[in-house]
Amino acid sequence: MRKNSSLWVWILLALLSMAVTACTTPGSMAKIVSPTPTVNPTPLQKTFDDPFLYCAAVGTVDTPDARYMGPQIPDEIINGFKIAAGLEASTEPMEMFKQTTIWRCMEGQVYACNFGANLPCDSKADTDKTPSQAMDDYCTANPGSDFIPMSVTGHSTIYSWHCVKDTPEILDQIEKVDAAGYLAQIWYPIERNPTPKPETSPASTLLPTSIPTSLPTPTPTPLGGSGQILFASNRSGSYEDLYLLDIRTSQVTRLTQGDSNTFPGPFSPDGSQILFTGFGPTHSYVGVMAADGTHPVDLTHAEVDEGFPAWSPDGKHIAFTSRRDGNNEIYVMNADGSQPKRLTNNRTDDFAPSWSPDGSQIAFVSDRDHTAGIYSIYLMNADGSKVRRLTRDKGIDYNPVWSPDGKQIAFRSSLNGSSDIYVINLDGSGLVNLTNAPAEDWSPSWSPDGKLIAFQTNRDGNWEIYVMNADGSSPRNLTDNPADDQMPYWR
Numbered sequence: 152m153r154k155n156s157s158l159w160v161w162i163l164l165a166l167l168s169m170a171v172t173a174c175t176t177p178g179s180m181a182k183i184v185s186p187t188p189t190v191n192p193t194p195l196q197k198t199f200d201d202p203f204l205y206c207a208a209v210g211t212v213d214t215p216d217a218r219y220m221g222p223q224i225p226d227e228i229i230n231g232f233k234i235a236a237g238l239e240a241s242t243e244p245m246e247m248f249k250q251t252t253i254w255r256c257m258e259g260q261v262y263a264c265n266f267g268a269n270l271p272c273d274s275k276a277d278t279d280k281t282p283s284q285a286m287d288d289y290c291t292a293n294p295g296s297d298f299i300p301m302s303v304t305g306h307s308t309i310y311s312w313h314c315v316k317d318t319p320e321i322l323d324q325i326e327k328v329d330a331a332g333y334l335a336q337i338w339y340p341i342e343r344n345p346t347p348k349p350e351t352s353p354a355s356t357l358l359p360t361s362i363p364t365s366l367p368t369p370t371p372t373p374l375g376g377s378g379q380i381l382f383a384s385n386r387s388g389s390y391e392d393l394y395l396l397d398i399r400t401s402q403v404t405r406l407t408q409g410d411s412n413t414f415p416g417p418f419s420p421d422g423s424q425i426l427f428t429g430f431g432p433t434h435s436y437v438g439v440m441a442a443d444g445t446h447p448v449d450l451t452h453a454e455v456d457e458g459f460p461a462w463s464p465d466g467k468h469i470a471f472t473s474r475r476d477g478n479n480e481i482y483v484m485n486a487d488g489s490q491p492k493r494l495t496n497n498r499t500d501d502f503a504p505s506w507s508p509d510g511s512q513i514a515f516v517s518d519r520d521h522t523a524g525i526y527s528i529y530l531m532n533a534d535g536s537k538v539r540r541l542t543r544d545k546g547i548d549y550n551p552v553w554s555p556d557g558k559q560i561a562f563r564s565s566l567n568g569s570s571d572i573y574v575i576n577l578d579g580s581g582l583v584n585l586t587n588a589p590a591e592d593w594s595p596s597w598s599p600d601g602k603l604i605a606f607q608t609n610r611d612g613n614w615e616i617y618v619m620n621a622d623g624s625s626p627r628n629l630t631d632n633p634a635d636d637q638m639p640y641w642r
Contacts, residue, residue, distance in 0.1 A: 202228060203343050206256035211331055213255050224249045228341055232263040235339035236388055254341070257331045261341040270306070270337045270389055276328040277307040282319035290314035295524055307334065323609070325635075337389055379642040380596075380605055381406075381415045381425060382616050386634030393427065393444060394636075396616070396629060403630075406444030416460040418442065418642045419486075426460035426469065437471045439486075442642075450488030459503045462486075463510050463533075470494070470504035470513055481515055481535070494535030499523065505551045505560075506533070514541070514551035514560055528562055530577070541579055548573075550594055554601050554621075561585075561595040561604060572606050572623075585623030596639045597621075605629070605639035 199205035200221040209218065229248045251266040253273065264272035289303045290296065299312040299319060309326040312319050329335040378399050383391045393406040393415050406425075407413045416426030422442060429438045429449070437460045440447040451457045451473070459472040463483075470483045476493065479500040484491040494513070495501040500523075503516040513533055516526045520540060528551045531538040542548045546566030553560055559574045559581070566573070571586045572595045586592040590610035597604055598618075605618045611628065614635035619626040630636040 202254065202261050206261045207259050209256055210259050211257050213331065215254070215256075224252055224254065227343065228252070228254050228261060228263050231261075231341035231343070232265065232339055235263075235341060236265070255331070255338075257329065257338075262338045263341050264333075264338045271334065272337065274307040275332045276309050276326065276334050277305055278309055278328065280310070280321060282312070286312060286319035290317045290319050309334070336385075380616065380629070381418065381640040381642060382607075382630070382636050383414050383638045384630075384632070384634055384636045386632055386636070391637075393425070395642075398629070407440075407447075414458070415638050415640050417462055417640050419462055420464060420466040422642055426462065428458035428460065437469070437488075439469075448488075450484070451491070452488070461504050461506055461513075463506050464508055465510060470506060472502040472504070481513065483533075494531070495538070500526075501529075503550060505553055507553050508555055508557040514553065516549055516551065528560065528575075541577070542575060542582075543579065544582065552595055552597060554597050555599060556601055561597065563593050563595065572604065574621075583623070585619065586626070587623070594638050596641055598641050605641060607637045607639065 198218055198220045199208065202215070202219065202221060202225055205215065205219045205221075209216075226245065229245060229252060232252060233248070248265065252263055253266070254261055254263045256262070264270060266272050283304075285303050286299055289299055294314055294317045296314040299314065304310075304312050309324055309328060311322040311325045313322045314320070327335040329338060378397055380396045380398065382394055382396065384394050385391050386394075387405060387408075390409065391412040391414060392408060393413055395404045395406055396402075397404070409429075411430040413430070414428040416428065416437075418425055425440050425442055425444075427438050427440060427447070429436050429447070434454060435456045435458050436449050436453070437451045437457050438447050438449050450469070451471070453473065453475050455474040457471055457473045457475070461470045463469070467486055468483050469486055469488075470481060472479050473482045473491075474480075475482075478498065479502040480493055480497070481495045481501050481504045482491050482493050495515070495517075497517065497519050499517060499519045501515055501517045501519070505514045507513070511533055512530055514528055514530050517529050518524060518526050519529075520527065524547075526547050526549060527540055527544075528542040528548050529538055530541050541551075541560065542562070542564070544564060544566045546564040548562050548564045549570075550563045551560050552562070554574075557577075559576055561572060561574045563570050564573050567584065567587070569589055570591045570593055571584050571588065572592050573582060573584050575582045585604065586606070586608070588608070588610055590608050592606055592608045592610075595604050595606045602621055603618050604621055605616060607614050608617050608626075609615075610617075611631075613633065614637045615628050615632070616630045616636045616639045617626050617628055
């Protein structure tokens with residue numbers, strides 16, 4: 152396990168609690184749930200060559216048995232899986248898919264799951280609410296951690312966990328269990344001769360599966376001075392990908408389609424590019440892509456965790472968080488990734504930079520004046536000088552973002568127990584709780600005209616993108632999807 156993994160799990164968006172990100176060890180911490188029901192809707196014949204006829208006959212079975220005599224993994228199942236999982240555009244060879252995909256029968260239908268996404272396909276869902284010894288050990292070593300990584304809890308768990316002091320505790324239920332006891336989200340029902348999905352769809356349905364070559368040009372609208380919001384979602388699988396919501400039409404376009412998590416950063420000032428945090432085999436990195444999701448480039452090329460990118464207002468520089476010096480520090484580099492320079496130099500953690508609209512200051516998060524893990528919002532000049540503390544509340548503060556007029560900073564705080572969205576003036580006065588809800592409200596993002604704030608919330612049972620007036624009034628759901636939608640950024 153990497154040092155300070157709990158911090159980076161939050162830093163790279165505690166949203167990892169909604170996504171499966173790492174390899175599964177065979178048999179890792181999966182626990183057997185209630186017995187699998189067996190349904191035999193039609194009389195059995197001795198053997199079957201067709202998987203669809205076989206499942207219709209046997210009803211529910213975890214692994215095809217000797218009665219199935221056809222190919223181990225037929226092409227029709229692979230093609231059906233690619234469509235069901237939104238992977239029609241994948242260039243992975245058919246033979247590779249065959250090596251990493253398994254299928255089973257449930258209630259007379261074929262279901263498939265692919266290990267290529269590092270998912271626990273062969274494990275029953277872990278519904279146990281009793282923490283394991285590994286969780287106890289983790290919380291002992293990381294008391295108060297916002298999140299226990301899935302490398303500790305096991306990828307088959309249906310819960311996210313955190314540490315209350317040194318004790319593991321369930322945070323949320325993040326997965327559903329199907330009728331056979333497996334994680335419902337990673338197993339797809341397969342149709343015979345399936346029809347490919349359309350290129351676009353309303354926000355309330357599954358999203359397009361091919362990457363577009365162009366996107367609508369953003370045009371100012373009455374809602375927030377912009378018609379588009381970028382966000383992350385796992386609605387097309389267990390990985391987080393980038394999506395673009397067009398507010399005028401309620402249509403959502405999928406921008407990325409990869410084999411690991413991708414989390415959004417802001418648009419470039421001219422709207423032509425998007426910063427993002429990507430995940431390689433061993434670490435996260437800062438990247439940039441075109442606004443249509445094409446031409447992704449790794450800008451940092453470091454063998455350590457890096458993330459939280461932010462454009463300077465003139466588009467010439469990018470601030471970001473890096474562990475290249477052993478702990479989290481704020482760096483700045485040219486927009487092409489060259490000449491990285493460290494701005495903070497503190498033995499504790501400094502991360503999540505946010506530029507002021509005039510480019511003269513950077514807000515960031517640090518625990519330099521507290522016990523490790525108790526964070527406040529700080530300000531510094533853009534060259535790293537004159538660091539001063541902004542928030543002095545008794546909560547834990549994250550995600551600072553400047554209002555377009557540069558007079559306020561919105562942020563997330565646990566001051567009232569659950570996380571709410573607050574605003575504060577630059578002199579530390581005028582602290583206001585905008586959401587004041589029992590749910591978790593994270594990741595504020597100001598609209599370009601400063602009249603609205605988008606944010607993510609789980610007040611409807613899962614993460615959704617909401618928008619509210621800048622005074623906190625009239626919150627409304629923009630995405631309304633059964634998957635988790637997170638980390639909004641206005642274009």
